[in-house]
Amino acid sequence: MSFFGDLRTVLQGSRFRRLFGTRLVSQFSDGVYQAGLAGFVFFNPEQHTGAGEVAAAFAVLLLPFSAVAPFAGVLIDRWPRRQVLLLSSLAKAVLATVTALLVANGEGPAFFVAALLVLSVNRFFLSGLSAGLPYVVPRDKLMMANAVTPTCGTVASSLGTGAGLAIGMLGGAQALGTGMVLFAAALGFAGAALVSLTLRYRELGPHLEEEPEEVRAALHNAVRGMASGVRHIWERVPARDGLLTIGGHRVLFGISTLLTMLLYNNTFTGGGVAGIAGFSVAAGLLALGFFLGAVATPWATARIGESAWIAALLAGAAVALLLFGLPFSAALFPVAAFVLGFVSQAVKVTVDTLVQRHVDDAYRGRVFSVYDVLFNATFVLGAALTAGLVPQSGVSVPVVGAMVLSYLLMGAAWTVRARRPGSRGVPIPGTPEAGAPGPGAPGSGAPKPETV
Structure with missing residues (x-):
C-alpha cells in the first residue's frame, strides 16, 4: 500500500486521529521554536569548523534532554499517558513564553538554560506518543502507523520552521523577531495541550489492574x-x-x-x-x-x-x-x-x-x-x-x-x-514475546484497540 493509502487507513480510527492531531500541532510548534533558536544563534553547529567543536555542539544539542529519559519512562509507566501529553505541552508553553521574555531582555545565559528545559520536557511528550500509539491502532497496523506518523510529524516540523522564519522577518529587529517567533511557538504548544484533551483520561494507558511492586519502587x-x-x-x-x-x-x-x-x-x-x-x-x-x-x-x-x-x-x-x-x-x-x-x-x-x-x-x-x-x-x-x-x-x-x-x-x-x-x-510460541499480552489481549487490562 502507498504512504498516502496507509495514512488514509489509519486515519479512519477516531482515536488515532486525536493522538495524531496532538502530534502534528506539537511538532509544528517545535519547528517554530527551532526557528527561534536558530535566530538567537545558540543552536547552530554549522558555524563550528573543527571536528571537536562540531562534536561539542552535538553534545549540547542532544545529551542534556536525554538525561531526563529515566524519569520520563518511569512516570509514563505510572501516569495516564494522556496526562503526560497534556502536562508536557503546557510546560513547554510556559517555558517558551519565558524564553521569549528572556530574548526581549537580552538574557543570553538564562535563555540557554530555558531552551534546554524545553527540549528536556519534550522527551516526556515524545515518549508518551510512542508508548500510547499501540492503544489507538490494531497491532497489525503498527508498522503502518509507525511509518506515517513520524514522517508527517517531520513535515509538520519543517512547515513550522518555515512559518517561524516568516514570523521572524515580520518582526524586523533580531531580538523582537526572535521573541515573536518563540511566543508563537508557546501558543502552538498550548494548542497541542488543548488537542490532547480530546483523548480520554486513560485512553492511552497504562491499564494495569494491579500496579506491580517494581513500578511503584521505580518511582523512587x-x-x-x-x-x-x-x-x-x-x-x-x-x-x-x-x-x-x-x-x-x-x-x-x-x-x-x-x-x-x-x-x-x-x-x-x-x-x-x-x-x-x-x-x-x-x-x-x-x-x-x-x-x-x-x-x-x-x-x-x-x-x-x-x-x-x-x-x-x-x-x-x-x-x-x-x-x-x-x-x-x-x-x-x-x-x-x-x-x-x-x-x-x-x-x-x-x-x-x-x-x-x-x-x-x-x-x-x-x-x-x-x-x-x-x-x-x-x-x-x-x-x-x-x-x-x-x-x-x-x-x-x-x-x-x-x-x-x-x-x-x-x-x-x-x-x-x-x-x-x-x-x-510473529512471536514464536513459548517465547516471552509470545506470552506477553499486548493492548487488548486477554489479561492485559487494556481495552481492545479501535479497528481502523
Missing part, C-alpha cells in the same frame, strides 16, 4: 526503573536486537554527519555562504531519504519481513558509502546522504514496531526512554570518537572504510536472523 529510583527496562528489553530478543542495531547505526550516522559538515565547511566549497548552501543540498536529500524510507518500509516488511528488510538496508548503506562516499566528491556525496537518510528512517520505523510489539505495556514507557537515550547518546558518541581521528578537511579513507565494514557486519547478522523461525515479526 529512576535508575532502577531504567535498569528494569533494559532487563525487559534483553529478554525480548527482537526488541533487543533492534535497539542494538539502532545504537550501532546511530554511531555511524554521527560519524557521517560530522564528516559531512567538515567537508562542506573546509573542502567542497571553502565554507562561508557557499558551504552552507552545499550542506543544505545534502541535508535536503537526506530529508528526502527519510521520507521515502518511511514510505517504503510498510510495503517492504509486508513482503520480506522485518529482519530481511533491515539486512538489505544495512548492506545498501555499505554500498552507498563505497560508491558515493569514498571518492569524497562534492557531486557524489549528496547521493550518499540520500541513501543514509533512507536507511536511517527505514531502520527506525522497523525497530519502533519491533519494540512496540514485543515489550509489555507495563514497561513500554521505560523501554522507549532507554531508546531515546540510546538514540541520542550513540549519535554523540560517534561524533566524539571520530573527532580526534578526522582531519580538518573531513577527508578520511580509513574512517569511511571502517563504517563500510561495520554496516556489512550488522547486515550479515540480520541476514542470519532473517533465516530463523519467527523472523517476520
